[in-house]
Amino acid sequence: MSESFVPVEHLRGALADQRLQSAIYAATGRLIEKRAGAVSAEALPDYQQLREQAHRVKRHALDNLDTYLEQLEENIIAHGGRVIWCATGAEVADFILNLAKLRGANLIVKSKSMTTEEIDLNERLEHHRLEAVETDLGEYILQLAHERPYHIVAPALHKTRYEVADLFTARLGVERDLVIENQTLTARRVLRERFLAAGIGITGANFLVADSGAVVVVENEGNARLTSSAPPVHIAIAGIEKIIPRAQDLPVFLKLLGRSATGQPLTVYTSFLSGPRRPGEMDGPEEFYVVLLDNGRTKLLADADKRESLYCIRCGACLNHCPVYRKIGGHNYPGTYSGPIGAIITPQYAGVLKHPWLPFASSLCGACAEVCPVKIDIPRLLLTLRRDIARSRSWTERLAFGAFAWLGTHPRLYSLAGSIAARLAPRAKDGWLRRAPFLSRFGVFRKWLSQRDIPVPARRSFRKYWRDRAKGAPTA
């Protein structure tokens, strides 16, 4: 496999950055502990049943997605809202731009949504001089800094208070303040004005509830509530896979989501929104739009074997528990979604050959599958993707494995090959080598030896020992 297959330099850079390393490891470590406390046998005795139920409900919803999308639409319209179907990010942006123009809105407030990240919504709107202000504190900071989110749940995981202080001084003109509480209050003050002045509020949706025509948005800060309640127009953007059939399915999903993500039994705010304000209500938007986004989801849906990739409820638990993510961090994954879930959906969205190294960037430890609240079998999907990629890989690698399989089905030659290797191997005291100049010509060995000693084949293999034993020959 060629050097260019793996973005080695990139990854080496991430690993060498000590500060980043400790930040990621510590933050994910905290989230791991919090989740563990929240799903323990005492805290959530029916955790495994909940996972099983969630998996089952998601499977049903996606296996019957057309019916539920239609039901969702019918109910949204019945409550006075409108549904906007968008195949691509460009269509979403066009819709918003047109609506903003019609309503004379030049300020938009937005709460966190990975879906909008996926379609580069902010960039598209900015291109047309429409400002969409991020209101989630971490996202707001990133927007000021012009950076991408680092983690599904903790976007500004990598920023320190010093960087935030510098940023606020430079971009907001406030006096430099290192106290985190004050920094937060500054953001609150600045953003409060935006909420109250904005013409349009855009949120994502954690769930789309088919039998209610509702979107469910969970958060801890209150910015999604403000975004969906203060401006006269609320637009909720969601991938079509976010559907669940019934409002009564929510307890299962909400219990799993908060606990898996941050160890919270419930997030601070859970909003169940089903349309514009109704007669008799004091507040709420006059107009309510749900944007249903495809953007490749129908492609994933079509592969029944990998369809469970779409069950994801974006909790981030797989990222937190992934030993690879904990080492290389979110910015080193291509595409919008990082960590184990990113490793299985990005190849499906972008085509497996776009980043052929991605499904291989895993030791298949299985920690992700163990913690996934909807029981997506991520290791199985990684293996399946590797198989898809191997079909178009280098003939040398295929040849090598083919040769190995041939040897493995011809035991006497296999045994002979083993003895030859043992005889040719350099002698090493206590069986390990620091250096092996001949072997280091081959990438496989060079890479191993760069940072680890390598064991030499045993003088006498187990099979030889067994044969000698049977003959009564000395076995000591």
Place this chain on the structure above:
Amino acid sequence: MTRGRVAVFVTCVVDQVFPAVGIAMTEVLQRLGYAAEFRERQTCCGQPAFNTGYWDEARRLARHFLEVFHDAEYIVIPSGSCTSMVAHHFAQLLPNNPAAQQLASRTWEFSKFLIEVAKVEDVGARFEGPVTYHDSCHALRELHVHDGPRRLLARVRGLELREMDAAAECCGFGGTFSVKFADVSCAMARTKIDSILRTKADTVVSADSSCLMQLQGAMRRAGLGIRTMHLAEVLASQ
């Protein structure tokens, strides 16, 4: 008086690189009264090919394995990852093959065999010193092997088991991952080694030789005198 025959699948790594593990395992089995049988035609379970996406090649090795062990009542393996390959993934590779589907019921990771089939925790072993145990990923998560090895180690005379805080974290081997993503793999090993150092144990024990190879390779390079031993080797010590 024998308790029955057991066919050992030593794994290609143990056969060619760490034969002492296979020797230790068969000694323990014999000590417990089993007749251990090594079928010479065994080679490799095909996991490296399978994990790298070469499923046709893996399938050939799987069929060979099935042929070699077709009539074995118990297949015992000193490796969590190879056991998981045989017991779970063969069925995936050969969905229409009934032998592959029922292989799981007669394939045993070594410690699981001791606890659940031999029903023994004290194998009469002696091993002095502080030891820490590394849970290999396949054993832990696919085979649910966690308490078994600890119970076995608890009965080894003279052994002091110290839990490391990162016992369940991956060592970074992952087969070809260790080479394709060598930098990340070694960073993972370093985290694991730091955790081992905190226990001040002088031996790391695991049920998988590949994990031990990864950890030992990294520890030797770092000049650390910590020794690695397979669970079978500890249990064979007297």
Place this chain on the structure above:
Amino acid sequence: MTREGILSRVRAALGRPPGIAPAPPPLYFSPAQRGSEERVAGFTSALEALAGRVVHCPSREAARDAVTAMIAGKSAVASRSSYLRELRLPVDVPDATAYREACATAEFGITSADYALADTGTLVMLSGADESRLVSLLPPKHIAVVPVSRLIDSLDQLLQRLPRPAAQTSSMVLITGPSRTADIEQILVRGVHGPGEITVILVAD
């Protein structure tokens, strides 16, 4: 147009013609656990663990006194909740035109709640004749006066009682503690957008 495009792609992906879906899996609810005494205790410890305050009042008069003392000398706005009206609090209930401004400038927002969930220390607020959205959101401090009879176990019980919230309201919000963030260096800060202080007055009625 795009609607048809997406739906037909979905149908093609699923390999099935349009039609009714088979019935969904049966619902799963965790069983209710507590008696009413335990609910009060459960609610109190859950909310206090989140730095919310819970005050137990034996009567409506006591509740009125508690609220009055808390807001003395400060600006406050109340929702139109009929339960609150019965308490006769010395707080303005703004009309439609003054409402938003009042919420934006008041220090305290006072509401009741439609339900409270004991397991998690959660207030359930449905927009309608009684409650609305901004009064529990804009002011930095939120006081909710809730009769104990409205306390139920959990989200499971809520959705069993209220299988179709959308039939009643455009907005059902579950409030579990004060607004919070740990986005900067994972240090917890309260009151980033929503109220930083929340006090629930449970009234034995």
